[in-house]
Amino acid sequence: MVFFKLLQTFSFPTVFLFLILLSGLLLSKRKAGMVLLIVGTAFYLFFSVTPSADLLIRPLENRYEEQDAQEAEYIVLLTGGMENSKTALGESTIFRVVKAFQLYSNFSDKPYIIVSGDDPTLSFSSASEIAGFLGSLGVEEERIIVESESKTTFQSAKEVKDIVREKKFALVTSAYHMPRAVYSFEKYGLQPFPVPSDFKAEKDYSIFDFFPQADNLRKCNLAFHEYLGLIYYSFKKP
Amino acid sequence: MTKLDVIIIVSVFVLIIWYLATNLPDIVKGF
Numbered sequence: 001m002v003f004f005k006l007l008q009t010f011s012f013p014t015v016f017l018f019l020i021l022l023s024g025l026l027l028s029k030r031k032a033g034m035v036l037l038i039v040g041t042a043f044y045l046f047f048s049v050t051p052s053a054d055l056l057i058r059p060l061e062n063r064y065e066e067q068d069a070q071e072a073e074y075i076v077l078l079t080g081g082m083e084n085s086k087t088a089l090g091e092s093t094i095f096r097v098v099k100a101f102q103l104y105s106n107f108s109d110k111p112y113i114i115v116s117g118d119d120p121t122l123s124f125s126s127a128s129e130i131a132g133f134l135g136s137l138g139v140e141e142e143r144i145i146v147e148s149e150s151k152t153t154f155q156s157a158k159e160v161k162d163i164v165r166e167k168k169f170a171l172v173t174s175a176y177h178m179p180r181a182v183y184s185f186e187k188y189g190l191q192p193f194p195v196p197s198d199f200k201a202e203k204d205y206s207i208f209d210f211f212p213q214a215d216n217l218r219k220c221n222l223a224f225h226e227y228l229g230l231i232y233y234s235f236k237k238p
Numbered sequence: 239m240t241k242l243d244v245i246i247i248v249s250v251f252v253l254i255i256w257y258l259a260t261n262l263p264d265i266v267k268g269f
Binding site for chain 2: 031034035038039042046052055056059060062063179180183230233234
């Protein structure tokens with residue numbers, strides 16, 4: 001697990017670009033050093049401007065459109081990360097929770113909301129925190145199911161299958177995470193109604209989008225995480 | 239750094255962008 005986390009960290013553009021540039025600096029007296037500096041700088045620009053970061057993340061976000069989930073008996077909400085030294089709900093998590101709540105509000109026969117996934121590095125259950133947040137928004141307590149056994153998307157699919165069985169369900173997560181999430185659920189023979197939220201790609205651009213921005217590096221990290229996750233999951237068996 | 243080096247680096251870069259733009263959506267659909 002630690003090995004995979006380390007491999008994952010080195011696959012992030014923010015990390016490997018730093019290593020390329022550092023190697024370039026250390027070898028700057030040689031031709032190879034100059035090549036590394038130029039390549040590193042070019043890729044830094046590529047990953048940090050909005051149109052090219054969107055080029056990476058948009059195919060993930062556009063893979064699944066929101067489907068009508070009125071037949072669903074469950075809403076599965078996949079948890080995102082925590083922020084502020086893991087004390088507050090992360091940005092993606094909040095977008096997902098709001099989307100799940102909106103969906104829940106549209107039902108006349110209120111479905112169950114399954115809050116699935118927990119962070120193994122936390123001393124408390126983030127899924128329970130999110131369930132509490134949903135409760136504060138007005139979701140009835142008996143309609144919330146906390147599933148905190150799973151630590152990954154793949155495990156979420158397994159745990160959710162045990163709860164929903166053959167029943168229909170909507171799947172709420174970030175749009176960039178939807179392909180990996182649906183892929184995991186399909187591996188367990190489940191067919192969710194995708195309800196993507198938390199879109200990151202822009203719809204149109206201004207001149208300022210061609211300047212480097214930190215947010216785009218984050219988008220690229222997310223996209224790399226998803227692409228590598230998809231490849232990794234393709235080897236996993238349920 | 240010769241002109242040829244610059245041409246090679248720029249060409250590889252353009253090829254990578256072209257590949258991503260044209261193939262990523264299909265690659266994602268493959269999963």
